[in-house]
């Protein structure tokens with residue numbers, strides 16, 4: 001972990017804690033939506049140390065691989081191991097998988113589970129892959145058009161470039177937030193983001209669906 005990435009994670013944790021705290025001053029519960037992958041780990045660890053009314057905070061994921069919750073590929077495991085620790089262990093975490101064997105079979109149950117959360121979310125923290133995907137809105141997914149257009153909260157996704165089936169919040173659901181943040185690191189992702197800012201084809205680079213939310217960008221080399 002470089003010093004710049006650690007500092008970025010700490011600054012992001014401070015901003016997210018501040019946002020949650022502000023929202024909790026005027027509402028009973030607040031919702032935080034986080035992303036999986038490798039980038040958020042230092043952010044999760046920094047956020048877990050914050051003194052917040054965690055028992056009034058719901059946390060869920062932007063997307064998930066349809067894998068066992070103990071799998072190393074599980075975004076829920078990532079959140080449990082790194083964010084739901086220390087002070088933040090009191091938060092209420094809502095995972096995006098079920099006992100169903102496929103996301104197509106489980107999506108309705110997960111949608112019911114997430115409907116009772118405190119929408120709009122206080123903060124959505126997005127990540128981005130080198131192909132411009134965010135959440136599980138992948139350029140090569142046959143469900144991308146549906147996930148970008150539907151009013152349904154969640155979509156089951158099959159993506160040729162990914163080994164596991166996935167479930168993702170739709171763009172419409174992820175738009176329902178008071179604040180949107182993109183957390184990325186590295187020159188390769190900076191170049192992808194620059195490319196995204198220079199065009200408007202959302203299917204080519206799905207992160208474009210969030211560029212005008214507005215989107216606060218947290219980037220370090």
Ligand SMILES: O=C1O[C@H](COP(=O)(O)O)[C@@H](O)[C@H](O)[C@H]1O
Nearest residue numbers: 035036037038039127128129135
């Ligand atoms: O597959 C995923 O990838 C993206 C980016 O992950 P990273 O490892 O490059 O940080 C992530 O935002 C998404 O939630 C995750 O499911």
